[in-house]
Amino acid sequence: MSHLFTVDWQETFAFKVPIAETLLRGTIVYLVLFGMLVKFRRGAGTVGVGDLLLIVLLADAAQNAMANDYKTVSDGLLLIATLVFWNVFIDWLATKSEWLDQVLHKPRFELIRDGRLNRENLRKAMVTNTELMAHLREKGIENIEEVRLAQMEGDGKISVIGFESAGQDDDDDSRGAA
Numbered sequence: 001m002s003h004l005f006t007v008d009w010q011e012t013f014a015f016k017v018p019i020a021e022t023l024l025r026g027t028i029v030y031l032v033l034f035g036m037l038v039k040f041r042r043g044a045g046t047v048g049v050g051d052l053l054l055i056v057l058l059a060d061a062a063q064n065a066m067a068n069d070y071k072t073v074s075d076g077l078l079l080i081a082t083l084v085f086w087n088v089f090i091d092w093l094a095t096k097s098e099w100l101d102q103v104l105h106k107p108r109f110e111l112i113r114d115g116r117l118n119r120e121n122l123r124k125a126m127v128t129n130t131e132l133m134a135h136l137r138e139k140g141i142e143n144i145e146e147v148r149l150a151q152m153e154g155d156g157k158i159s160v161i162g163f164e165s166a167g168q169d170d171d172d173d174s175r176g177a178a
Helices: 009-013 019-040 049-066 073-096 098-104 119-124 129-138 168-177
Strands: 109-113 147-152 158-162
Touching: 019 049, 019 073, 073 098, 109 119, 129 147, 129 158
Parallel strands: none
Antiparallel strands: 109 147, 147 158
């Protein structure tokens, strides 16, 4: 019964893999995966079931490349800290470099201008007519002709600006006062 409460602290927390190797493995795998995700993702705001599945599979596939059969909590925590470091560092670097910011943040695509659909940009943004119409309805717009400008932003969200009558607010105020 006493063996149930015995903890081998050395086995639990001692590093089994050289620290430099864990840092190097974490760095290499993180940068390769980061580059792939930046190149092929639709945008941060468009995470679907397929995107989640991809992330889970990448994590499983990368596990052996990152961890050379590590067994201790310390090795795992060091690897996690390495990945978090690179994530934060690259985000910080993007605030200092306009070039990196442009690489990391996708350009926006104009989907509708003055009531006219841009089918080429719709394909580039990988948005179907059904998806676009759903976004328009969320904004209270039923027809494409009612849209002055709709864009797929760099984060994957669709922004919509409808046509507005000139002086509409002024007319409403004058009717309320009468």
